[in-house]
């Protein structure tokens with residue numbers, strides 16, 4: 241089955257068309273050389289680089305390599321402050337939240353770091369039926385109040401493109417009554433295996449947000465070591481060009497990522513930067529809408545998770561988050577519940593813009609109302625942060641961040657070139673702040689509990705007092721929407 245499935249999926253011409261003189265865009269020698277040549281940046285150079293980043297310009301590989309080598313404590317603190325400044329300039333004080341919804345854990349691959357790997361016989365395998373997809377969605381939006389999901393699929397004929405599109409459609413069709421109005425999922429982002437262009441074309445038809453594929457590691461030898469030589473995922477370049485194909489298929493909102501802990505973390509940051517710059521170069525300046533940087537976590541029967549050679553400690557992890565923020569200033573940055581709460585909170589002060597909450601990664605775990613319990617035999621890996629959405633929102637509000645459930649962007653065409661322009665010119669935060677307040681109002685009325693509600697109301701009052709409007713008409717529109725939202729109308733956005 242695997243070999244037919246593999247030949248059905250991988251189309252060699254959909255790799256070769258992107259190569260230049262037979263080469264792809266990851267030149268390992270060049271990355272190693274750039275890292276070696278920028279080992280000791282002086283203070284003046286670091287300041288110049290930070291100024292460029294604050295001007296919302298993508299850094300060069302040499303500049304990024306220089307930041308990766310900073311170890312002077314004062315300079316590191318300046319980098320942290322600059323990263324926060326960039327984030328506030330581009331995204332304001334907003335945090336976007338989502339939940340992952342695992343649809344299926346069947347997988348033909350055998351990645352050495354993953355509990356879903358085909359040789360892990362201890363894993364309970366199943367995929368959600370459409371009734372179960374509906375039940376999971378209703379629990380996520382009706383109990384927790386989520387408006388955004390990332391739907392996750394193993395790579396397998398059981399979860400092919402037909403299953404993917406049908407399950408996304410099922411998610412969008414659910415609506416649940418709440419105490420103040422109603423709630424539904426308004427944006428479905430997708431984390432799935434690399435696909436050929438004709439499969440990818442079907443995703444915009446069901447209205448997806450971001451399409452994510454992580455390269456895992458940009459280092460070829462490591463890639464071979466952890467993915468084997470005869471699995472679908474063994475093809476490094478098929479994965480490397482997943483986003484090129486997505487763009488060609490009309491998906492201009494893409495997310496890239498690397499799994500930190502498989503190889504040298506500085507190399508992986510450089511790989512992500514080259515990937516972002518390559519997308520910008522090929523697709524009219526449209527870089528990745530998001531970058532993810534998960535760290536390797538324990539997983540059932542996954543040998544690579546016990547290999548500590550390249551484990552990334554907390555200090556290096558926070559540094560790499562800071563450098564990514566500075567290197568690709570316009571991109572959204574996702575820190576997931578793999579990380580412990582304290583680390584996640586710190587990353588928000590270094591540029592992270594999106595976090596998941598109330599996270600369950602066992603198949604069917606939301607509707608089964610499993611509390612904090614984690615189940616190794618059903619999960620891809622173990623979680624570090626099991627805070628509910630209510631708790632996360634409260635913690636963020638205490639730190640001055642407003643949780644936004646805004647999903648207006650992709651629904652009114654603020655994607656691709658348009659969103660990139662708005663992000664680079666720091667105008668995106670303006671629209672989104674108004675929508676953040678409207679959607680935060682909705683969520684507090686529908687789902688906020690005691691202390692979260694109290695702190696949330698304080699935050700809303702302070703935001704209402706400092707909103708900036710693009711003219712009187714927009715002010716009138718916002719006031720009207722705010723009044724109607726408070727009265728129970730839902731999903732009004734600017």
Ligand code: SF4
Pocket residue numbers: 347348349350351354355356357358393394395473
């Ligand atoms: S990481 Fe993805 S492709 Fe690899 S075994 Fe796990 S689910 Fe399958």
